[in-house]
Amino acid sequence: MEGEHGMTVEENVKSINIEVKEICQKVGRDVSDIHIIAVTKYVSIETAQAALHTGLQHIGENRVDGALTKWEALQPQGIWHFIGTLQSRKAKDIVGKYEYLHSLERVSLAKELDKRMPSGRKMKCFVQVNVSGEESKSGIHPSEVEAFIETLVEYKGIEVIGLMTMAPFYDDPEQTRPIFRKLRELRDQIRQRKWSHAPCHELSMGMSNDYKVALEEGATFIRIGTALVGKE
Incomplete structure (x- = not known):
């Protein structure tokens, strides 16, 4: 099963x-704190299976139809992440299947997830932040993050484990650094509140083009598609 540039998925992984190990050594981080999510939205079930066979555990999907098809084919393998925009009416489709949601940005979605979570269980959520301010990107404004997270305390089926952002695509990934740094600073600010419903330890940031910079700036979950599994 080939990934990017004719390399196999195993070779890419x-x-x-x-690279992750080298960056961690460079910046003094523990490699065990880093989780690689194989983003499989553009590839077949077979390629997603190949990624799991390499020892990767985390699989990311961003459309509900594809997300359910792959989950049904491959579970109980993998730890499943929904990384795309999720309509409130489709929350029911991922509850009980996907452990992580990377795109919480509306109270209405939190309400739907909470309503459908089994008693005693929580959806691990990243609040999506539009750090770059691009109109084409989802997420809430950085100035609204703290107040938004505070309102989520009433939804017992939600746990805010961290923040997520998508940086613009730059030919020079170094240009993403201020965006990732801003998200880390915002995460640290939330973490200082010591909210039980929002421990906010994690950072979901960095994709195929810019994950190295994201790691240097504190990413704990990196979402890698093309560079890992290719594009079919």
Whole structure:
């Protein structure tokens, strides 16, 4: 099963793992704190299976139809992440299947997730923040993040484990650094509140083009598609 540039998925995973280890050594981070999400939205079930066979555990999907098809084919393998925009009416489709949601940005969605979560269980959520201010990107404004998270305390089926952002695509990934740094600073600000419903330890940021910069700035979950599984 080939990924990017004719390399196999296994070769890509090996290469990325080496890079992650080198970056962690460079900036003094523990490699065990880093989780690689294989974003499989553009590839087949077979390629997603190949990623799991390499030892990767985390799989990311961003459309409900594809998300359900892959989950049904591959579970109980993998830890499943929904990383795209989720309509409130479709919350029921991922509850009980996907452990993580990377795109919480509306109280209405939190309400739907909470209503459908089994008693005693929580959806692990990242609040999506539009750090770059691009109109084409989802997420709430950085100035609204703290107040938004505070309102989520009443939804017992929701746990805000961190923040997520998408940086613009730049030819020079170094240009993403201020965006990732801003998200880290915002995460640290929320974490200082010590809210039980929002421990906010994690950072979901960095994709195929810019994950190295994201790691240097504190990413704990990196979402890698093309560079890992290719594009079919």
